[in-house]
Amino acid sequence: MSQTLGFCAAGKVFKVKQVLPSVLSSKLLEMGFYTGKEVEILYKAPFGDPIAVRVGDYVLSMRKSEANLIEVEQN
Amino acid sequence: MKKVALLGNPNTGKTSVFNRLTGLNQHVGNFPGVTVDKKSGTLHHDGQTAEIIDFPGTYSIYPHSNDEQVVYDVFSNPRHPDFPDLTVVVLDAGNLERNLLLFTQVYDLQIPVIAVLNMSDVAGRKGIKTDLDQLKQAFPGVRICETNARAGFGMKELKELIFETPAQAEFRPLIADYNVTDSDNESWQESETRQRYTYIKEIITASVRHENPTQAATKASVWDKLTVHPVWGYVIFALILLLIFQLIFSIASLPMDLIDGAFADFANWTGSVMPEGVLTDLLTGGIIPGLGGVLVFLPQILLLFFCLGILEETGYLARAVFIMDRLMRPFGLNGKSVVPLISSAACAIPGVMATRTIPNWKERLITILVAPLMSCSARIPVFTLLIALVIPNKYLFGFLSLQGLTLFAMYMLGLFSALAVAWVMTRFIKTREKSYFLLEIPEFKAPRWGNIFLSLYEKSKIFVWEAGKVILAISILLWALASYGPGERIQNAVRKIDKTAYPGEKYEDKVASVKLENSYMGILGKTIEPVIRPLGFDWKIGISLLTSFAAREVFVGSMATIYSVHQEDNEGLLETMRQEKHPDGTPVYSLATGLSLMVFYVYAMQCMATLAIVKRETKSWKWPIVQLVYMGILAYLSAMITYQIFS
Numbered sequence: 001m002s003q004t005l006g007f008c009a010a011g012k013v014f015k016v017k018q019v020l021p022s023v024l025s026s027k028l029l030e031m032g033f034y035t036g037k038e039v040e041i042l043y044k045a046p047f048g049d050p051i052a053v054r055v056g057d058y059v060l061s062m063r064k065s066e067a068n069l070i071e072v073e074q075n
Numbered sequence: 076m077k078k079v080a081l082l083g084n085p086n087t088g089k090t091s092v093f094n095r096l097t098g099l100n101q102h103v104g105n106f107p108g109v110t111v112d113k114k115s116g117t118l119h120h121d122g123q124t125a126e127i128i129d130f131p132g133t134y135s136i137y138p139h140s141n142d143e144q145v146v147y148d149v150f151s152n153p154r155h156p157d158f159p160d161l162t163v164v165v166l167d168a169g170n171l172e173r174n175l176l177l178f179t180q181v182y183d184l185q186i187p188v189i190a191v192l193n194m195s196d197v198a199g200r201k202g203i204k205t206d207l208d209q210l211k212q213a214f215p216g217v218r219i220c221e222t223n224a225r226a227g228f229g230m231k232e233l234k235e236l237i238f239e240t241p242a243q244a245e246f247r248p249l250i251a252d253y254n255v256t257d258s259d260n261e262s263w264q265e266s267e268t269r270q271r272y273t274y275i276k277e278i279i280t281a282s283v284r285h286e287n288p289t290q291a292a293t294k295a296s297v298w299d300k301l302t303v304h305p306v307w308g309y310v311i312f313a314l315i316l317l318l319i320f321q322l323i324f325s326i327a328s329l330p331m332d333l334i335d336g337a338f339a340d341f342a343n344w345t346g347s348v349m350p351e352g353v354l355t356d357l358l359t360g361g362i363i364p365g366l367g368g369v370l371v372f373l374p375q376i377l378l379l380f381f382c383l384g385i386l387e388e389t390g391y392l393a394r395a396v397f398i399m400d401r402l403m404r405p406f407g408l409n410g411k412s413v414v415p416l417i418s419s420a421a422c423a424i425p426g427v428m429a430t431r432t433i434p435n436w437k438e439r440l441i442t443i444l445v446a447p448l449m450s451c452s453a454r455i456p457v458f459t460l461l462i463a464l465v466i467p468n469k470y471l472f473g474f475l476s477l478q479g480l481t482l483f484a485m486y487m488l489g490l491f492s493a494l495a496v497a498w499v500m501t502r503f504i505k506t507r508e509k510s511y512f513l514l515e516i517p518e519f520k521a522p523r524w525g526n527i528f529l530s531l532y533e534k535s536k537i538f539v540w541e542a543g544k545v546i547l548a549i550s551i552l553l554w555a556l557a558s559y560g561p562g563e564r565i566q567n568a569v570r571k572i573d574k575t576a577y578p579g580e581k582y583e584d585k586v587a588s589v590k591l592e593n594s595y596m597g598i599l600g601k602t603i604e605p606v607i608r609p610l611g612f613d614w615k616i617g618i619s620l621l622t623s624f625a626a627r628e629v630f631v632g633s634m635a636t637i638y639s640v641h642q643e644d645n646e647g648l649l650e651t652m653r654q655e656k657h658p659d660g661t662p663v664y665s666l667a668t669g670l671s672l673m674v675f676y677v678y679a680m681q682c683m684a685t686l687a688i689v690k691r692e693t694k695s696w697k698w699p700i701v702q703l704v705y706m707g708i709l710a711y712l713s714a715m716i717t718y719q720i721f722s
Contacts, residue, residue: 005094015656017556021281023509024509024511025261025265025509026261026264026265026268027139027509028135028513029265029268029269029272030134030135030137030176030268031134031173031270031513032172032173033271033439034268034272035251035269037475039618042293042294042295042299043295043299043300043303044303045397045398045400045401046303046304046305046308046309046398046401047304047305047401049400049401050397050400050401050410050512052299052303052397052516054171054293054294055173055200056170057169057170057171057172057293058167058169058170058173058515059293059515059516060514060515060516061393061396061397061512061513061515062513062514063084063400063511063512066513067513068512
């Protein structure tokens with residue numbers, strides 16, 4: 001079952017399925033969200049937005065709307 | 076001289092490497108044709124020298140912001156004056172995969188390149204080990220060294236590599252005949268990035284080893300959880316801000332008073348040893364106080380950037396941005412605007428300079444434009460005087476001081492106006508740049524003091540040399556306007572003063588008052604009286620509004636001069652102003668006029684130093700002028716409405 005990263009719970013590891021087409025897709029790809037990349041939400045800001053995502057070996061903070069441009073599936 | 080480009084992702088310790096290579100031999104200039112600062116420095120090693128250019132941090136050669144555009148402009152054009160002979164790419168050894176993306180792009184351009192695996196200590200702690208020989212095999216022709224620039228480890232080797240003539244080697248580009256200008260199209264770029272990551276993944280598998288692969292090396296620490304906690308996160312942020320403001324208001328005033336005093340003494344001394352004349356007047360009245368007026372800002376700027384430097388170096392700043400972003404979004408700003416705006420509550424100059432951390436030009440510009448609306452410390456003397464003058468010293472419900480409440484209201488008015496104006500501006504300022512929040516959260520670490528002190532040195536140099544010129548020029552102009560009048564007007568007016576009515580020191584105060592009244596500034600103040608009458612102001616206030624363009628607190632001194640009260644005699648000034656009557660017998664400083672004047676000071680851009688630094692940071696006169704005009708209109712209209720409501 002696939003879902004977008006912004007709606008995922010913290011603490012579970014997911015695999016990137018694809019980056020949805022948008023003006024940010026090339027940027028997100030450069031930040032390491034290629035298909036098959038392991039990602040995990042480490043923690044969320046108050047109000048649940050933005051979120052801190054572990055992308056491989058580093059932590060990226062992103063807005064929920066930006067995270068929802070990334071389709072993930074359970075590992 | 077050999078031109079060496081320093082390139083790398085943000086948060087790779089690139090600044091530490093740059094500081095280690097160049098030390099104090101750094102300067103800030105411009106890249107041709109763009110508004111981005113060019114930081115460069117000279118490296119001396121064993122009698123050889125090289126120019127090191129520190130490029131803005133970027134994740135890819137393809138730009139997503141104006142800062143990153145510079146990297147693309149230079150590297151896509153071998154004829155560019157800043158095109159390097161050698162590129163040093165700084166890589167985070169603990170996160171090689173994403174860092175190699177930019178590296179492979181540079182490698183494919185076939186520019187001689189050195190790869191620096193920095194932060195090897197952090198990588199070691201995470202259990203990440205890199206096999207350098209494997210990496211060298213993957214990129215023939217590349218020289219690689221491991222460093223920990225924070226501790227200074229590996230720098231000697233890097234310096235030697237920079238001056239060494241590399242052995243001829245066959246480059247094996249990942250993409251043959253790579254030409255960045257060919258790929259000006261995003262879907263091409265995306266497929267290129269995918270292709271690169273596929274290749275990079277293979278290299279990482281062959282050369283990087285995780286020592287405890289069952290467990291992710293990167294996880295949320297207790298400190299992460301605490302600093303982003305819905306309650307404790309904000310409490311910690313508030314406490315840190317409180318501490319910074321305590322420091323600024325308690326410590327900065329000491330050197331500021333010293334600078335003020337020293338320049339006043341120096342001006343007096345100069346006046347006493349030089350022959351009387353225009354030149355002496357220019358020195359003692361214009362140039363020396365003007366220089367003092369530049370330097371007096373330094374303590375605040377240095378202290379604030381010292382504190383911000385610690386927050387940034389430790390990695391706390393990224394957490395503060397993280398928890399503040401959601402709160403700033405409704406106003407069209409993002410979390411990165413918070414620190415510049417809060418800094419502006421001490422002084423807008425460091426506030427404006429602190430906006431450099433905002434990569435998006437539109438968001439940065441809006442933050443710069445609204446920052447001076449935050450009530451700065453220079454407004455306090457103005458508010459204090461006016462509150463004492465028109466607000467009764469009474470308590471609401473027995474404990475809420477009316478005077479304190481008024482001061483609080485002025486601060487809130489400034490804060491909410493800044494947010495409201497930002498909201499309006501996001502709708503008017505257009506940009507082609509994409510807006511995004513994506514921000515790396517670095518690990519917590521101890522600050523490196525060398526980096527902080529070098530940044531303080533650079534910031535003071537920029538302020539004193541670049542903004543200082545403008546500030547000095549305007550203060551000389553203001554001094555000339557306030558010291559000279561048409562023809563014999565000043566001399567005639569002074570001659571008419573009845574000496575017997577003003578015994579002793581009072582005579583000198585009266586002379587100062589008459590001189591100012593009959594100077595060009597005085598005439599200007601009288602000329603604008605009809606314009607400012609709807610705000611409840613007379614020509615005396617008009618003159619003080621004009622002179623306080625130098626700095627808001629000058630208002631108080633000008634008022635004292637005009638009412639021929641001895642300088643710094645605040646009680647005397649208050650008493651005189653209270654007695655001041657209109658020709659019809661009503662007091663000049665009524666509640667309506669006092670409030671209107673305070674509101675005027677909340678909005679008006681009465682600070683040439685801020686305008687000078689905005690010009691420096693936006694590299695054009697357009698934005699300081701826009702700021703002067705919009706804030707002026709806001710000040711005029713709001714003061715008029717206030718006056719009409721309360722009178």
